[in-house]
Amino acid sequence: HPEWQEHARAEAAEICLGGATLDVDALRRLRIITMVIQETLRLYPPASLMMREALTDVKIGGLDVPRGTIIQVARSMLHQDEDAWGPNAGEFRPDRFANGVAAACRPAHMYMPFGHGPRTCIGQNLAMVELKVVLARLLTRFSFAPSPRYRHAPVFRLTIEPGFGMPLVVTKL
Numbered sequence: 001h002p003e004w005q006e007h008a009r010a011e012a013a014e015i016c017l018g019g020a021t022l023d024v025d026a027l028r029r030l031r032i033i034t035m036v037i038q039e040t041l042r043l044y045p046p047a048s049l050m051m052r053e054a055l056t057d058v059k060i061g062g063l064d065v066p067r068g069t070i071i072q073v074a075r076s077m078l079h080q081d082e083d084a085w086g087p088n089a090g091e092f093r094p095d096r097f098a099n100g101v102a103a104a105c106r107p108a109h110m111y112m113p114f115g116h117g118p119r120t121c122i123g124q125n126l127a128m129v130e131l132k133v134v135l136a137r138l139l140t141r142f143s144f145a146p147s148p149r150y151r152h153a154p155v156f157r158l159t160i161e162p163g164f165g166m167p168l169v170v171t172k173l
C-alpha cells in the first residue's frame with residue numbers, strides 16, 4: 001500500500017523535522033502512523049488466539065458451556081467480521097480508525113489485538129510507543145517495497161507470521 005506509506009512518511013517528516021525528539025506530544029500527533037499500525041494489527045493480529053477456561057457451567061447465547069471447557073476464539077475472525085466492520089472488512093483501510101476504535105466497529109470490543117478484560121496485554125502502551133518510534137524514524141530515512149521474491153502467505157505458528165519471510169527492497173532516501 002505505497003499510498004499509505006507516503007502519507008505516513010509525510011506525517012513522520014513533519015513531526016520529526018530536524019531530528020526532533022519524539023516525546024509524548026509528538027507521538028500523540030502521529031495520527032496516520034497510529035491508524036496504519038491499528039489496521040495492520042486488525043488484519044494480522046500477531047497473538048491470533050484468545051483462550052479462556054469456563055470456571056463454572058455457563059450459557060453463551062444458545063450454547064451450554066460446561067465448567068472446565070477451554071474456549072479458543074480466533075481474533076482474525078472477529079477482526080474481519082463484516083457485521084461489525086462493514087463490507088470492506090477484508091481491505092487495508094487505515095482511515096476506518098480516523099475517529100477511534102468505537103467508530104470503526106460495533107461493538108467496539110470486536111477489536112482486540114491486545115486482548116480484552118482483566119488479563120488484557122500489560123505491554124500494549126509500550127508496544128504502541130515502540131512501533132510508532134521505529135516506524136517514524138525508519139520512514140524518514142528509507143522507503144520500503146516488497147521484494148519480487150515475497151509470497152503473501154500468512155501462517156499461524158505461535159504468532160501470525162509471513163510463511164516465507166519478508167524480503168524487502170529498502171531504498172535510502
Ligand code: HEM
Pocket residue numbers: 045046047050051112113114115116117118119120121122123124126127
Ligand atoms: C504488538 C505487540 C503485542 C501484542 C499484539 C500483544 C498481545 C497480547 C495479547 C493478545 C495478550 C493476551 C490478552 C488476553 O488474554 O486478553 C497479551 C498478554 C500479555 N502481554 Fe502482550 N502483546 C504485545 C506486546 C507486549 C509487550 C511489549 C509486553 C511487555 C513488555 C507484553 C506483555 C504481556 C503480558 C505480561 C501479558 C499477560 C497479561 C496477563 O495475563 O495478565 N506484551 N499480549
